[in-house]
């Protein structure tokens with residue numbers, strides 16, 4: 001598949017699966033449901049379309065606690081291998097998150113611009129708690145002001161694709177994270 005476009009495998013399918021199970025266990029500890037609790041108290045996963053879709057669905061299936069799912073789509077401006085921030089909301093949440101425990105689920109935090117914007121936007125809606133779980137994080141994001149409590153892998157500053165991540169809308173369907181050969185975008 002995609003012959004010659006992927007220079008190397010950065011994170012294999014097996015490593016993604018194993019780390020997702022670890023993250024799910026960590027999150028289940030953090031969000032222990034109280035006995036007999038109201039469904040309104042279920043953890044609400046907020047996935048950022050489209051990149052987070054694979055991770056979000058695998059994480060939800062690995063989580064041994066009840067969760068509910070919402071999706072948001074935002075438009076970002078900039079060239080296709082770098083982000084320069086969020087433009088506007090293309091698809092908003094379908095419900096109110098006031099007084100809910102909300103977990104933003106991201107595929108990657110790179111410059112951190114998308115996430116910083118999203119945190120500000122969701123915090124203004126008064127959730128009970130707001131935390132972040134990302135599969136991948138690049139070096140620029142480590143110095144961000146926003147605290148990211150759950151990180152799958154810290155990776156170098158290279159452009160990666162697969163498992164939801166794209167270049168020119170391709171490669172999302174790869175089951176692993178791969179390094180895109182620069183010849184594809186240079």
Ligand SMILES: O=P(O)(O)OC[C@H]1O[C@H](OP(=O)(O)OP(=O)(O)O)[C@H](O)[C@@H]1O
Pocket residue numbers: 048049050051052075076082083084085106107108109110111112113114115164165166
């Ligand atoms: O930290 P940043 O530099 O802001 O980059 C991270 C964002 O970029 C990607 O989304 P993209 O806008 O490419 O859309 P997609 O999710 O549809 O792939 C990714 O899914 C993150 O949401």
Ligand code: HPA
Pocket residue numbers: 083108110111158159160161165166167
């Ligand atoms: O490395 C990346 N790959 C795909 N999409 C992205 N959006 C920000 N960084 C990346």
